[in-house]
Structures are given as structure tokens and as C-alpha cells.
Amino acid sequence: xxxxLTRDDPRLQxxxxxxxxxxxxxxxxxRGTMACVVSHPEDNRLTATATFGRRGDxxxxxxxxxxxxxxxxxxxxxxxxxSRCTLRFRWRSSGLAALDSINGATLTIEGRxxxxxxxxxxxxxxxxxxxxxxxxxxxxxxxxxxxxxQIDENSELVVVRDIxxxxxxxxxxxxxxxxxxxxxxxxxxxxxxxxxxxxxxxSVIAINDAxxxxxxxxxxxxxxxxxxxxxxxxxxSLERLGYRDLINHYVGMSHFPALGAxxxxxxxxxxxxxxxxxHESFAALAKARGYEIIWSLSMELLEELCPEPWKQRxxxxxxxxxxxxxxxxxxxxxxxxxxxxxxRVASAFMVIAQEAGLTPKLQIGEPWWWVKxxxxxxxxxxxxxxxxxxxxxxxxxxxxxxxxxxQVLDHAGAVLSAATSAIVAAARAxxxxxxxxxxxxxxxxxxxxxxxLLRANxxxxxxxxxxDVLQLEDYDQVxxxxxxxxxxxxxxxxxxxxxxxxxxxxxxxFVSAPELTHHWHAIMAAANQAVDAGFxxxxxxxxxxxxxxxxxxxxxxxxxxxxxxVTFPLEVGNNATxxxxxxxxxxxSPGGFEYRNVDWQQARLRFDIxxxxxxxxxxxxxxxxxxxxxxxxxxxxFRDSTDYSSAGMTGRPGVSDVLLGIGNGKQLRFELxxxxxxxxxxxxxxxxxxxxxxxxxxxxxxxxxxxxGGVIELVxxxxxxxxxxxxxxxxxxxxFEEASLRISRKTxxxxxxxxxxxxxxREA
Numbered sequence: 001x002x003x004x005l006t007r008d009d010p011r012l013q014x015x016x017x018x019x020x021x022x023x024x025x026x027x028x029x030x031r032g033t034m035a036c037v038v039s040h041p042e043d044n045r046l047t048a049t050a051t052f053g054r055r056g057d058x059x060x061x062x063x064x065x066x067x068x069x070x071x072x073x074x075x076x077x078x079x080x081x082x083s084r085c086t087l088r089f090r091w092r093s094s095g096l097a098a099l100d101s102i103n104g105a106t107l108t109i110e111g112r113x114x115x116x117x118x119x120x121x122x123x124x125x126x127x128x129x130x131x132x133x134x135x136x137x138x139x140x141x142x143x144x145x146x147x148x149x150q151i152d153e154n155s156e157l158v159v160v161r162d163i164x165x166x167x168x169x170x171x172x173x174x175x176x177x178x179x180x181x182x183x184x185x186x187x188x189x190x191x192x193x194x195x196x197x198x199x200x201x202x203s204v205i206a207i208n209d210a211x212x213x214x215x216x217x218x219x220x221x222x223x224x225x226x227x228x229x230x231x232x233x234x235x236x237s238l239e240r241l242g243y244r245d246l247i248n249h250y251v252g253m254s255h256f257p258a259l260g261a262x263x264x265x266x267x268x269x270x271x272x273x274x275x276x277x278x279h280e281s282f283a284a285l286a287k288a289r290g291y292e293i294i295w296s297l298s299m300e301l302l303e304e305l306c307p308e309p310w311k312q313r314x315x316x317x318x319x320x321x322x323x324x325x326x327x328x329x330x331x332x333x334x335x336x337x338x339x340x341x342x343x344r345v346a347s348a349f350m351v352i353a354q355e356a357g358l359t360p361k362l363q364i365g366e367p368w369w370w371v372k373x374x375x376x377x378x379x380x381x382x383x384x385x386x387x388x389x390x391x392x393x394x395x396x397x398x399x400x401x402x403x404x405x406x407q408v409l410d411h412a413g414a415v416l417s418a419a420t421s422a423i424v425a426a427a428r429a430x431x432x433x434x435x436x437x438x439x440x441x442x443x444x445x446x447x448x449x450x451x452x453l454l455r456a457n458x459x460x461x462x463x464x465x466x467x468d469v470l471q472l473e474d475y476d477q478v479x480x481x482x483x484x485x486x487x488x489x490x491x492x493x494x495x496x497x498x499x500x501x502x503x504x505x506x507x508x509x510f511v512s513a514p515e516l517t518h519h520w521h522a523i524m525a526a527a528n529q530a531v532d533a534g535f536x537x538x539x540x541x542x543x544x545x546x547x548x549x550x551x552x553x554x555x556x557x558x559x560x561x562x563x564x565x566v567t568f569p570l571e572v573g574n575n576a577t578x579x580x581x582x583x584x585x586x587x588x589s590p591g592g593f594e595y596r597n598v599d600w601q602q603a604r605l606r607f608d609i610x611x612x613x614x615x616x617x618x619x620x621x622x623x624x625x626x627x628x629x630x631x632x633x634x635x636x637x638f639r640d641s642t643d644y645s646s647a648g649m650t651g652r653p654g655v656s657d658v659l660l661g662i663g664n665g666k667q668l669r670f671e672l673x674x675x676x677x678x679x680x681x682x683x684x685x686x687x688x689x690x691x692x693x694x695x696x697x698x699x700x701x702x703x704x705x706x707x708x709g710g711v712i713e714l715v716x717x718x719x720x721x722x723x724x725x726x727x728x729x730x731x732x733x734x735x736f737e738e739a740s741l742r743i744s745r746k747t748x749x750x751x752x753x754x755x756x757x758x759x760x761x762r763e764a
Contacts, residue, residue, distance in 0.1 A: 001215055001531075003524045005517055006550035008072050008208075015209040017076065019198045020087055022046040023232040024076065026062045026069060028167075031304065031326075032263055033057040034255060035170070036274035038281040039230040045194035046230070049274045050095075052172045052187045053259055056179035060108075060167035061191075062228075069229055070237050072550045073210035080111070082160040084202030087140045088195070091129070095189030096170055098133025099126040103175045105191075107140070109147075111163040121147040121158045125168070137195075142202075185261055188273050212242035215555045217527060218539040219243040220296075220507065223275070224252035225544035231282035238543055239289055242553060247286060248294045248507070248539050250365060251279070251349060253328045254302035265305050267341040270348045279349065283356035294437055295349040296363040297342060297423070300328040310338040312370050312378035315394035320370035320378035330370040333419035334384035343426025350431040360431035363471065364420045365439045368457040369412055375399055377456065379412050387411060398450040409455035417461025424467075438462055439471040439507070446489045448715055454496070463497050470499040473507040475541065478526040479519045481669060484705035484713040486526075506530035509541030517549045524553075563733060563761070567637040569625055572612025578642055579606040602682050604762070605640065605732055610754040619743055622756065631739045635761040637686055637731035646674055646684075646727045653727030655695035660726055663696075663718025670724050672710040684730045685710040685763040691729040697722050709763065734758040 006012075017024075022039035025046055029035045035050040050059045067076040097103040107123040123145055129136035146155040172187050219238050226234050238247070256279075258269035271279075286293050301310070303321060306329040312320035313332075320330035331338040350360045370378040375397045379385070388408050395405050424436045445457035464470070472493055477486035494504060508527040511519045523540070530538045540546060580603035587595045613619060629636060643649045646657035660670040672684040687710050694704050696718055703715040710730075718724055737757040 001217060001524070001528060001553050001555055003520065003551060003553045005520065006072050006210075006552045008075070012073055012208045013210045014206050016204050017207040019082075019085060019203050019205060020063060020196060022193075022196055023230045023236070024063065024067070025230065026064070026228045027059060028062060028228055029059040030054075030057055031254070031302070032259065033059060034259075034272045034274045035059040036227060036278040037061060037230055038277055039232045041232060043194070044196050045192060046196070047190060047192050047277070048170060049277045050170055050189045051259070051272050051274060052189065053182055053261075053263055054179065055172070055174060055176040055181045055183065057171075058175075059170040061170060061193075062165065062167040064165045065163060069547070070233060071241060071547045071552075073208050073212075073552065074237060074240055075208050077206040079205050080162045080164065082142045082163050082202060085142050085198055085200035086203075087142070088138065088197045088199070089193050090135075090137050090195045091125070091131075091191065091193060092135045093189070093191040094134065095172070095187060096134075096191060097173050097175055099129055099136055100133040101173070103171050103177075104133065106169050108167050108169065109145075109158055109160075109163055110165045111159060113159045116162075119159070121156070123147055123158065124149055124151075127151050182261055182263060186259055186266075186272075211240050212552060212554055214244050215242045215553050216531065216538075217243065217553050218246050218248065218537050219546070220248040220250065220509070220539050220542040222250040222252060222542050222544060223256060223278070224250070224254050225542070227252075227255045227275075227278065231278055231285055234543070235282065235285045235289060235291070237547060241546070245290065246292050246294065246537060248296055248363065248505075249282070250296040250298070250542070251275075251345075253298055253300045254305065256345070257301065257305060259305065263305070264307050265301060265341070267307075267337060267344075270341070270344045276348075276352070279352050280355070283352050283358055287356045287358055292359055292361060293353065294361040294363050294435075295346070295353065296365045296437075296439070297346050297349070298365040299331045299333065299338075299342065299367045299419070301331065303327045303329040306331070307337075309381075310335055311381060312384070313381040314372055314376040314378045315380050315396055316376075317380070318372070318376075318378075320372070322370075330368070330378065332381045332384055333367070333369075333416045334387060335381065336383075339419045339422050340426075343423045346423050346427040347430040350427045350434060354431060360427070360434040361437065362424060362427045362434050363437035363439055364423055366441045366473075367416060367420050367438075368441075368445060369416065371398055371444065371450075371453070375450070377409075377453075379408070379456070384412070384415070387415065398447075398453050401450075401452040406452050406455060409452055412456040413459030414461055416456065417459040417466070421461070421466070435469065436467045437469040437471050437505070438467040439473060440493065442472060442474045442486070442489045442493055443476040446492060448485070458493060458496060460496075464499045464503065469503055469505055469536070470494065470497055471505040471507060473541070474526075475507075475509050475523065478508065478522050479516075481522065482713065483707045483711075485668070485715075488705070501534040502536050504535050505537045505539060506535040507539045507541050509545065511545045511549060514548060520549065520551055563635040563763075564629070565637065567639070567731065568609075568734075569621055570609070570612070570618055572609045572641075575612040576641065577608045577611065578640060580604075581606055602680055605734075605760040606737070607638065607640070607734065607758040608755055609758060610756040613754060613756075619754075623741065623743070626736060626741050629736065631741070632736040635733050635735040638734040638758060640732050644731070645729050653691055653693055653729060655693045655700045655727055656698060656725045657727035658725060660712065660724045663720055663722035663724060665720050666717050668714050668717050669707065670712045670714070670726075672712065672726060672728060672730075674730075683710065683763075684728070686731045686733050688729040688731065692726060693728070694724070694726045696724060698725075733761045733763055735761055 027035045027037045032053045037048045039046045048061050065080045066078045105125045109121045113119045129138045142160045145158040148155045256275040257265045258272040260266035312330045321327040353360045427434050474486045508523045674682045705713050707713045737759045743754050
């Protein structure tokens with residue numbers, strides 16, 4: 001599958017849309033409060049649901065001018081002029097401050113005044129309402145919109161020609177501005193905004209409306225990233241981008257839990273009301289559009305929501321925290337309460353799936369004993385530590401494990417697999433036909449420098465058929481370019497747990513920041529390799545990054561095979577000619593001085609193999625090979641009889657022939673090169689595998705693999721200052737220079753030499 005990173009372009013397919021479309025609203029709120037907005041396309045309305053934990057919390061129901069939440073191919077025109085339009089809707093609320101109260105819903109408008117200075121205006125909705133404080137019809141004429149608590153002929157008009165953002169504030173009835181005091185119990189609220197109508201000549205704006213044809217790649221979504229959007233806009237986005245059939249949906253670690261009065265997870269109530277409403281809508285929309293959902297649940301919670309006894313801890317008592325901002329805490333598989341809680345959460349999502357008519361599918365996502373940055377494993381919360389032998393020496397560094405500690409890791413693996421089994425069993429009690437998935441992140445658990453770690457984090461208790469599907473993820477190695485080691489890890493994980501490719505999914509991604517969008521090229525290459533390798537399903541992680549970066553995937557005609565790893569079949573010997581060529585521009589001044597510009601840093605070789613043809617059989621073999629290469633469409637290997645070795649030109653390779661680089665303690669990959677004199681350094685992309693020898697500071701080593709493109713990938717990074725050297729034989733990647741081949745048997749027998757030119761192919 002091909003891809004590109006789409007940018008806004010006038011050539012994108014466009015349509016028009018009414019402003020304030022229900023599915024285009026979002027919400028936001030402080031942590032500790034929860035909210036969602038759900039659109040109802042069947043009758044042009046939306047519902048915002050909230051739970052408040054503190055008296056000073058405010059939820060914003062938001063409409064922005066710049067439509068940044070979705071893919072560039074689906075964004076609204078960023079038209080900031082709201083003149084010549086009127087917004088009408090019906091407001092019905094419960095659990096919120098009434099419209100006619102002091103803290104009743106207010107429309108906050110952020111924009112610029114007539115002089116271009118940034119301004120904020122506050123429009124009290126009650127001033128434009130007819131009805132009661134909980135059930136009213138509201139009309140907002142933007143050309144005559146006045147700010148202030150009470151309005152009259154002297155009130156300030158809102159400048160509506162340059163608005164950036166608007167939001168309606170939703171607060172509890174006993175709201176106290178800036179108060180952090182908690183309610184005795186979390187309060188729930190809801191508002192339905194229905195009969196939404198925007199009229200006037202300024203009410204219609206353009207919207208990008210590109211639709212990508214269906215392709216085979218699947219997509220992951222994440223509630224923690226999409227909670228602010230309507231489910232309709234999320235499903236619409238992935239459908240328009242060509243993703244079909246199956247969604248891997250991570251329910252998150254910070255926005256789904258119901259919270260208690262102390263602000264921590266309430267283990268008795270599982271899902272908060274906003275998360276339940278959002279996911280019910282998401283499931284119904286997915287079903288209506290032909291999708292199934294894998295509900296992904298991880299063994300972690302946002303740290304500030306997590307009860308202290310639930311946390312994994314290292315030998316020194318430090319909790320297991322991720323590096324995200326804000327961090328999450330890893331839950332201990334040895335503590336009964338969080339395991340039982342996750343089982344109830346999984347069951348709640350299975351009920352949502354069943355009610356929507358979906359097949360129940362559950363994923364336990366990346367369950368592990370956390371390893372901190374100092375390599376200490378977090379096996380020592382009180383419940384876990386009580387399981388290990390008396391006098392056990394704590395594991396402070398997973399890179400240095402004793403035989404006794406290895407047994408503890410085995411025991412920890414059994415505890416982890418028992419916890420994941422318990423979560424699946426809880427879901428199965430609600431949905432007996434649930435399809436179970438286990439997701440493991442290989443770079444963190446199959447480490448070359450900590451080979452015993454997989455005892456704990458890839459436990460044999462997960463061996464097939466413990467789960468229906470094994471899901472593998474390795475994005476760190478993909479973006480680092482560790483091709484050989486990551487493929488080796490994928491194969492080793494499958495072999496350890498005994499899953500066939502038909503029962504395996506591959507997750508590719510993700511791009512953590514906008515400045516790293518170039519990583520999509522490596523990610524897509526890995527995803528396509530997984531498809532070719534035979535993985536049952538291949539997913540991209542995740543939709544938020546796809547939308548942010550404008551990633552677009554499309555099926556197309558299969559590319560012409562650029563290179564076929566075969567060797568030219570004829571021995572042309574020394575009769576073939578070879579020409580190293582440079583591209584140099586020489587300009588001569590009126591005074592006779594020359595100015596030279598060298599366009600190429602390396603010579604490009606040109607061969608003519610015609611003089612090396614020795615028989616009619618050679619002609620026949622040449623014609624057959626030319627056809628198989630589609631003329632000059634496909635490149636292949638060719639042995640330059642004058643220069644094919646790292647030892648001189650044709651000598652026997654030795655371990656110290658060529659300096660590839662100097663170790664720095666981090667670098668694993670070193671490109672094969674050959675130097676000519678003091679100037680040209682030639683990249684060697686087609687070495688002959690059985691001839692390669694590698695040394696570290698002069699000592700031969702076998703701890704390496706050959707990656708694509710003539711790259712040596714070492715098992716461990718050489719220490720700082722270590723010389724990495726190699727010796728090898730190599731071929732030249734070439735193609736036929738012409739698209740046609742003119743050879744006559746008659747002229748050949750008459751002694752006329754044919755011309756069959758080949759030209760070297762540059763490879764990245």
C-alpha cells in the first residue's frame with residue numbers, strides 16, 4: 001500500500017456545510033472532571049454529559065473556527081467572520097446551573113476587536129432565551145450580539161468578524177469559581193441541544209470532503225486522545241480515510257473511570273457516565289457502518305487517579321510511572337483489587353458491545369512488570385514482595401540476573417499471566433463468546449541486554465491457546481531502523497508463545513510529535529512487510545497521529561519490482577568493458593580559467609557486456625534474462641570483474657579491510673563502504689552474504705546480521721571508541737540501459753560484436 005502526508009490544497013474535493021453542525025462540537029475540562037459530547041445525526045441534536053468532582057470545575061462545550069481535530073482532507077474552511085448568521089437551538093438541561101442563575105450557561109467568544117486586538121466577550125445565554133432555566137429556546141443573532149450579564153441599548157456589541165473560538169460553560173448548580181473543594185459525591189449533569197439551526201448568508205462554509213477508497217490497513221483509536229470529539233466525527237474520519245471492518249480501540253487510562261469523592265478511582269462503579277455515553281454512541285455508529293471493535297484495556301491508570309496500594313513498586317519503594325506527561329501508574333498483577341476492577345471494566349465494555357450487536361472482542365494491552373529507567377524492575381509492592389522467597393535479593397538491574405532471581409522472574413510471569421486470565425474470565429462471564437487478545441510491546445521486553453526479562457513479561461502462561469490472538473508491537477525498533485533485530489524479535493515472540501501467523505496481529509506506529517512525521521515512511525514500510533509476511537491483521541497506531549499528520553493510505557497498482565536479488569547469469573569475463581563516470585560541469589572564463597562543479601560524489605559505473613558474449617547459447621540466455629527483467633525496468637546484481645572486493649580490488653576479504661565507524665555505546669547499525677584513495681567513499685549496498693567478516697577492535701565477531709541496503713546490524717552497540725571494521729565481496733546493482741535489445745544471430749556469427757550496455761543503479 002502506498003501513502004502520502006496530505007497538506008491543504010485547493011485541489012482537494014470540497015463541499016459545503018452549515019455552521020455549528022452537531023458532530024463538529026467538542027468538549028474540554030480539567031482533570032478530575034469528566035465530560036463528553038455525542039451527536040445524534042438522525043435528528044440534528046447533540047448531548048453533552050458531565051460528572052463534576054470539584055465545586056470550581058467548568059466544562060466547555062466548544063466550537064472552533066480552525067478545525068484542527070480532524071484530517072486536513074476533512075476540515076472546515078477556517079472562516080472567522082460570523083456576521084450574517086443566526087444560531088437557534090433548544091436547550092434542556094439537568095444537573096447544571098440553570099440558565100437564569102448567576103452562573104448559568106455563558107457563551108464565551110474569543111476573537112479580535114475592530115483594531116485587531118485580542119478580546120474575549122461573555123454572552124449570557126439567558127438574555128437570548130425564551131422559556132425556563134432548564135428548558136428554553138435560544139436565538140443568537142451574531143450581527144446584534146451583546147456582551148454582559150444584563151443587556152440594554154448601551155451594552156457592548158460583540159465584534160464577530162474575527163472569532164477564533166466559542167464555548168458554552170457548563171457548571172454544577174453550587175459552582176464556586178476557582179474553588180478546589182470536592183463534592184461529597186460526584187455529581188452528574190447533562191444538556192441536550194436540539195433543533196439546531198444556523199441561518200443567514202454567512203451560515204454556509206466550505207469543507208474538505210475527500211474520500212479515500214477502501215484499503216487493507218486497519219486502525220487503532222484511543223479514547224484518551226478522542227474524548228473531546230463526537231464519536232460520529234471519529235468514525236466518519238476513519239471511514240473516509242479508507243479504514244474498514246475492524247477498529248482496535250484503546251479505552252485509555254485517564255478518562256473512562258468513575259471517580260469517588262476523594263478524586264481516586266471508584267472501584268465499585270467502573271465507567272463514569274460520560275465515558276459510558278460516548279462509547280455507547282461509538283459502538284452503535286461502528287455497527288451501523290460495518291465495523292467490529294477490539295476493546296483494548298491496559299493495566300495502568302493516570303497516577304493522580306490511582307489508589308496507592310494498587311501501584312507496582314521497585315525494590316526501593318518507588319512507584320512504577322511511565323514517562324508520559326502527566327504520568328500513568330502501572331497496576332500490580334499481584335494485588336487482587338485492581339485486577340478485579342479491570343475485570344469489571346472489561347465486562348462493562350463487553351455489555352456495550354453486546355447491546356450494539358457487536359462481537360465481543362477484548363484486548364489486554366501491554367501488561368507487564370514495569371522496568372524503570374535505571375533498569376530496576378517493579379516487583380516489590382507489598383503484595384508482590386510477599387510472594388518471593390524469604391531472603392530474596394531484590395532485582396535492582398534486569399541486565400544482571402542471578403539464577404535465584406531468574407526463578408523469581410518466572411514466578412512473576414506466572415502472576416502476570418494469572419492476572420490477565422482473570423480479567424478475560426470476568427469478561428467471559430458476561431460474554432461467553434468473547435474473543436481474547438494479548439498485546440505485547442517487544443522492544444521493552446525482548447531486550448538484547450536483558451535477555452531474562454521475558455520470563456516475567458512474556459510468560460509461558462500466555463502460550464497458545466491461552467488467547468485467541470497474539471498482537472505484537474515494535475514501533476521503537478521500526479523508527480530506529482533496527483530491521484534485523486525487530487524481525488528476529490517478532491519471530492522469537494511467536495515461537496515462544498506458539499501462535500501461527502493466522503492468529504497474530506501486528507501494530508505499527510506511532511509518531512510521537514509533529515516534527516517526526518518522516519517516521520511514517522518507516523512505519524508504513526514495516527506495516528507493508530507485515531502484510532506480506534502473512535499477519536492476519538495489520539493496524540496503524542493510532543488515529544490521532546494519522547489525523548494530525550495528514551497520513552493518507554491508498555491501494556494502487558503494484559509497483560514495478562525495482563530490484564530483483566538475482567545475479568546476471570552469464571560469465572562475460574574480461575571482455576566486458578567498464579567505465580566509471582562522473583558528472584562534472586566545467587565553465588571556462590574569457591580569460592581561460594576553468595571553474596569546475598562536481599555533481600556526483602561517487603562515480604557511476606557503466607558496463608558493456610556485448611563483447612563478452614561467447615556463443616549462441618549466451619545470446620539465448622541473454623534474451624531470456626532481458627525479458628525476465630522487463631527490459632530496463634528491473635535492476636539486478638552484476639559482478640564487476642575489475643573491482644569486487646574490500647581487499648584491494650579483487651583480493652580475499654579480511655576482517656580489518658574497511659573501517660565502518662567508531663562505536664559510541666548506542667549505535668547498532670553500520671553501513672558497508674569502500675574507500676578509494678583519499679577522496680571517494682563508495683557505499684556498498686549489495687554485498688555477498690557468505691563472504692562478509694566483521695571485527696571489533698581487530699577481533700572477529702559473529703554477533704551481527706546483514707540488514708537491507710548493505711548495513712551491518714550488531715547485536716549490541718560497541719563501546720565508545722571501538723573500531724568496527726569489515727571485509728566482503730560485493731556486486732554492483734545495475735539495469736539494462738535501454739528498453740530494447742538489438743541482437744542478430746547472423747551478424748554475431750559473422751564476427752560483429754553486439755553492444756549490450758548496463759548502467760549502475762543508485763540505491764539509498
